Amino acid sequence: MSQIPLSGFTLGEHRIDPPLVLAPMAGITDLPFRRICRRFGIGLTVTEMIASRAVEQGRERTERMAELDADESPVSIQIAGSDSKFVVEAAHWAVERGADFVDINMGCPVKKICKQVAGSAMLKDEVLVAKTIRAVVEAVDIPVTLKIRTGWDGKSKNVARIAKIAEDEGIQMLTVHGRTRAQMFNGHADWEDIGLAKDAVAIPVIGNGDVVDGESALEMLRVSGCDGVMVGRAVQGNPWVLAEVHAAIMGLDKPAAPTAQERWAVVQEHMQHLAAHHGVQFASKMARKHVGWYSKGLRDSAEFRGYFQRLDDWQTQLKVAEDYFLGLDAALPLAA
Numbered sequence: 001m002s003q004i005p006l007s008g009f010t011l012g013e014h015r016i017d018p019p020l021v022l023a024p025m026a027g028i029t030d031l032p033f034r035r036i037c038r039r040f041g042i043g044l045t046v047t048e049m050i051a052s053r054a055v056e057q058g059r060e061r062t063e064r065m066a067e068l069d070a071d072e073s074p075v076s077i078q079i080a081g082s083d084s085k086f087v088v089e090a091a092h093w094a095v096e097r098g099a100d101f102v103d104i105n106m107g108c109p110v111k112k113i114c115k116q117v118a119g120s121a122m123l124k125d126e127v128l129v130a131k132t133i134r135a136v137v138e139a140v141d142i143p144v145t146l147k148i149r150t151g152w153d154g155k156s157k158n159v160a161r162i163a164k165i166a167e168d169e170g171i172q173m174l175t176v177h178g179r180t181r182a183q184m185f186n187g188h189a190d191w192e193d194i195g196l197a198k199d200a201v202a203i204p205v206i207g208n209g210d211v212v213d214g215e216s217a218l219e220m221l222r223v224s225g226c227d228g229v230m231v232g233r234a235v236q237g238n239p240w241v242l243a244e245v246h247a248a249i250m251g252l253d254k255p256a257a258p259t260a261q262e263r264w265a266v267v268q269e270h271m272q273h274l275a276a277h278h279g280v281q282f283a284s285k286m287a288r289k290h291v292g293w294y295s296k297g298l299r300d301s302a303e304f305r306g307y308f309q310r311l312d313d314w315q316t317q318l319k320v321a322e323d324y325f326l327g328l329d330a331a332l333p334l335a336a
């Protein structure tokens with residue numbers, strides 16, 4: 001049983017306090033999104049996954065994925081790959097870009113990644129897990145962390161063994177998404193399996209999977225006994241959920257839901273950051289996704305989304321979104 005309020009922990013030169021982490025999500029947790037989320041009480045941000053081969057190819061898009069705010073700390077850059085040479089190069093690259101920690105991804109279930117025996121496919125090969133971690137830990141002077149699933153499939157769950165290997169090879173913090181690769185995103189995350197990792201090691205363990213509000217965060221902590229919480233999908237269009245989870249793990253009262261004005265202020269700022277970071281053309285594509293999420297559960301949201309998704313001009317999108325969000329009743333509840 002985790003003790004509430006959670007006390008946080010030290011990772012290298014940094015405190016992870018509160019131990020509330022924004023989940024890395026490819027195509028979502030770019031700099032604009034993390035900038036918005038940071039004000040809602042998180043203790044650590046992580047970039048989206050960056051494939052070590054992409055680093056080697058030196059694309060501009062890869063550089064943009066690793067761009068950090070000057071005051072964004074503590075922050076991890078997440079890398080993926082199984083060829084130690086490329087993974088080590090990517091780790092050095094992450095350090096040069098200002099990461100406080102390098103996070104290795106061994107949880108990604110995507111076929112293209114698994115085919116290269118990276119992401120969650122690595123969990124099938126414990127020798128490869130150890131070798132990859134060792135290479136990165138030896139290569140960089142900053143803490144190396146790891147994110148895993150509970151195994152490849154139900155028959156080969158090895159979460160406790162992987163946790164122990166990780167600790168023995170020098171991993172300083174472990175995040176466990178309580179699903180196997182075979183489960184993809186189906187069913188419910190198994191928080192007891194996260195507890196198996198927690199029981200196997202002395203390093204901090206962050207629990208992840210299906211935390212959607214303060215109550216589920218506390219239940220995940222109760223079942224797993226782990227040291228912190230990572231939240232992903234529930235934050236899409238609803239960064240306020242982070243404030244709610246933060247309050248829960250710190251033993252504080254649930255914060256009030258945002259007013260329509262507050263919601264619009266965040267949407268507008270998010271859209272502006274997207275344009276500044278990606279340029280208006282790509283920002284407009286990203287806005288369709290994010291603004292659609294922000295409207296979820298609100299009045300006339302299906303009609304709004306249907307209309308908004310067809311707009312491809314960022315300025316027009318901004319105006320249409322303003323009219324929609326400011327036209328809402330200030331007393332509307334948070335998205336479900």
Ligand SMILES: Cc1cc2nc3c(=O)[nH]c(=O)nc-3n(C[C@H](O)[C@H](O)[C@H](O)COP(=O)(O)O)c2cc1C
Binds near residue numbers: 024026027209230
């Ligand atoms: C669209 C999407 C992209 C994701 N990208 C990454 C990623 O780049 N790296 C990673 O470690 N996990 C990634 N994940 C997994 C999340 O970090 C997290 O483990 C998972 O969504 C379960 O947590 P949740 O139930 O709070 O969403 C991604 C998940 C989603 C939905």
